[in-house]
Amino acid sequence: MIEIIIAVVGVALGAGGFAGYQRAKQVKGKSQIDRDIAAAKTKASDIVLKAKDEAIKFENERRKEIQKTENRLAERELSLDKKLDELDNRAEKLRLHEDEVESLKNEIRGIRTKQQEKLEKIAGLKKQEAAEKLMQMTERDIKDDLTGLVAKLQQEATDDAEERAQLILLTAMERMSSDVTAERTVTALKLADDEMKGRIIGKEGRNIQALQRETGVDIMVDDTPGMIILSSFDPIRRQVARAALEMLMKDGRIHPARIEEVVAKAQKQIEKEIKQAGEDAMRETGVVGIPKEMLQLLGELKFRTSYGQNVLKHSTEMASMAGMIAEEIGADVRITKIATLLHDIGKAVSHKIEGKHHHIGAELARKYGMDERIVHAIEAHHDDIEATTPEALVVRVCDAASAARPGARNISAENFAERMRDLENVATSFSGVDKAYAISAGREVRIIVNNQSIDDLSAIKLARDIATKIESTMQYPGTIKVNVIRETRAIEFAK
Numbered sequence: 001m002i003e004i005i006i007a008v009v010g011v012a013l014g015a016g017g018f019a020g021y022q023r024a025k026q027v028k029g030k031s032q033i034d035r036d037i038a039a040a041k042t043k044a045s046d047i048v049l050k051a052k053d054e055a056i057k058f059e060n061e062r063r064k065e066i067q068k069t070e071n072r073l074a075e076r077e078l079s080l081d082k083k084l085d086e087l088d089n090r091a092e093k094l095r096l097h098e099d100e101v102e103s104l105k106n107e108i109r110g111i112r113t114k115q116q117e118k119l120e121k122i123a124g125l126k127k128q129e130a131a132e133k134l135m136q137m138t139e140r141d142i143k144d145d146l147t148g149l150v151a152k153l154q155q156e157a158t159d160d161a162e163e164r165a166q167l168i169l170l171t172a173m174e175r176m177s178s179d180v181t182a183e184r185t186v187t188a189l190k191l192a193d194d195e196m197k198g199r200i201i202g203k204e205g206r207n208i209q210a211l212q213r214e215t216g217v218d219i220m221v222d223d224t225p226g227m228i229i230l231s232s233f234d235p236i237r238r239q240v241a242r243a244a245l246e247m248l249m250k251d252g253r254i255h256p257a258r259i260e261e262v263v264a265k266a267q268k269q270i271e272k273e274i275k276q277a278g279e280d281a282m283r284e285t286g287v288v289g290i291p292k293e294m295l296q297l298l299g300e301l302k303f304r305t306s307y308g309q310n311v312l313k314h315s316t317e318m319a320s321m322a323g324m325i326a327e328e329i330g331a332d333v334r335i336t337k338i339a340t341l342l343h344d345i346g347k348a349v350s351h352k353i354e355g356k357h358h359h360i361g362a363e364l365a366r367k368y369g370m371d372e373r374i375v376h377a378i379e380a381h382h383d384d385i386e387a388t389t390p391e392a393l394v395v396r397v398c399d400a401a402s403a404a405r406p407g408a409r410n411i412s413a414e415n416f417a418e419r420m421r422d423l424e425n426v427a428t429s430f431s432g433v434d435k436a437y438a439i440s441a442g443r444e445v446r447i448i449v450n451n452q453s454i455d456d457l458s459a460i461k462l463a464r465d466i467a468t469k470i471e472s473t474m475q476y477p478g479t480i481k482v483n484v485i486r487e488t489r490a491i492e493f494a495k
Contacts, residue, residue: 210256214263215241235303272300285319291368297348331390339377444481
């Protein structure tokens with residue numbers, strides 16, 4: 001019995017424990033559901049808030065766009081109102097002018113009627129005859145008046161033309177400014193100390209040979225303290241050599257392998273500088289539409305001089321002056337400025353291509369598809385080709401004005417010596433001339449002739465022929481005296 005009771009009690013306790021476990025599990029599950037629901041509600045609230053923010057932002061942007069549109073419409077409406085007001089004012093002025101013209105017409109008709117009546121009374125003419133007579137008289141008077149007016153206007157135009165041309169040129173030249181650069185074929189490079197000369201030369205001259213080989217520049221090391229000379233007719237090569245040497249001296253490592261590396265770096269640096277110079281010139285003059293190949297050549301002119309005048313500076317100052325002149329005379333300003341800026345472009349390659357620089361420049365412009373007016377202006381800026389367009393004439397005038405400006409050019413001793421040689425060569429090109437000497441700074445040439453082949457009369461003719469050839473083949477200031485000397489010596493010996 002007791003065992004049965006114990007068993008029953010055990011079953012009862014087990015059932016009670018299981019029921020308690022089930023109730024606890026249900027309570028825990030309900031709490032988790034409540035937490036999930038709360039989390040979902042929070043997330044939903046965040047989404048709603050974010051959507052509201054996005055909607056507000058979109059609405060603000062839409063309102064801004066609407067406001068901008070309204071502002072543009074208001075500005076356009078204001079502009080249209082101004083234009084309508086202007087049109088109304090013009091219409092009113094035209095109406096007033098029409099009234100004045102109509103009044104004058106009526107006045108003229110009245111005068112003509114009175115004149116006809118007077119003629120009919122005086123000459124007994126019919127109305128038609130009187131009208132014809134009056135028209136003849138009026139026509140004659142008008143012709144006389146017009147003839148006098150035309151003559152007066154022509155005279156005034158003749159008197160004012162030169163003054164106006166001078167004013168245009170002077171106004172343009174007043175606004176020019178440029179630096180004068182000495183014409184050189186050498187560049188002096190300053191050294192930190194004289195010990196650097198030995199390092200530049202290197203063991204058995206290896207360094208200086210490598211520098212000359214890589215740059216194509218002659219490097220002269222003499223006794224001048226703290227200085228070496230870079231010599232080359234190509235100024236770009238001199239700039240590359242100078243930049244390379246400056247980098248080598250700053251770095252301190254000078255040997256053939258390093259020299260090759262630094263020269264390549266210097267070439268890239270100078271190429272970048274050339275490109276920048278071309279872009280700066282185009283931006284300074286306010287022109288567009290120049291091909292990049294021409295722009296590269298234009299930048300090279302930064303390192304070139306002509307009679308001591310920097311070619312790129314000369315071209316930019318000309319372009320500014322040409323633009324002002326072109327605007328004054330009604331020529332195409334853009335075409336004129338581009339042609340002026342590029343007129344000496346041939347000098348960038350004249351040492352590589354045979355021919356005169358203006359012909360070379362014209363061919364380059366034609367090659368890169370530039371306007372034919374630009375090509376013609378470049379080709380005609382010297383006297384061997386006639387300038388047939390206003391733009392070409394402006395380029396020629398500006399070139400002469402820039403070169404003639406005081407201080408613009410520095411004639412070097414080399415150019416002077418060359419002119420002396422040319423003068424002597426002209427004289428010696430004639431038969432019968434033994435010797436010729438240019439003296440007095442080129443103001444006189446003395447010519448010694450063979451007295452066996454040239455007589456007195458032939459000497460006079462020879463002087464005239466030489467003077468004529470000098471006039472036709474050379475450019476020089478002032479006059480040149482041609483002095484032909486013929487000497488006859490009679491020598492005998494008394495024994």
